[in-house]
Amino acid sequence: xxxxxxxxxxxxxxxxxxxxxxxxxxxxxxxxxxxxxxxxxxxxxxxxxxxxxxxxxxxxxxxxxxxxxxxxxxxxxxxxxxxxxxxxxxxxxxxx
Numbered sequence: 001x002x003x004x005x006x007x008x009x010x011x012x013x014x015x016x017x018x019x020x021x022x023x024x025x026x027x028x029x030x031x032x033x034x035x036x037x038x039x040x041x042x043x044x045x046x047x048x049x050x051x052x053x054x055x056x057x058x059x060x061x062x063x064x065x066x067x068x069x070x071x072x073x074x075x076x077x078x079x080x081x082x083x084x085x086x087x088x089x090x091x092x093x094x095x096x
Contacts, residue, residue, distance in 0.1 A: 065076035 062076050062079065064071065065073045
């Protein structure tokens with residue numbers, strides 16, 4: 001009978017340890033989920049900042065080309081031509 005009590009005590013001990021580990025892992029999982037959410041939010045902010053910087057860079061390239069720089073002149077001409085084609089298409093659609 002005493003060996004049965006020892007076995008039960010041992011099982012209780014193991015179950016207690018498992019429950020403790022489970023709670024720790026549950027807490028760790030919650031912390032990691034919060035960290036993931038924060039990192040995703042930070043990533044979204046950085047993506048927005050990058051997009052704004054790329055737009056500013058593009059505008060600066062175009063302004064630089066219009067000021068006489070030969071470095072981005074070809075790109076600017078292509079962009080202006082594309083805009084003119086779009087305007088022509090709009091005019092054609094309006095005149096129909």
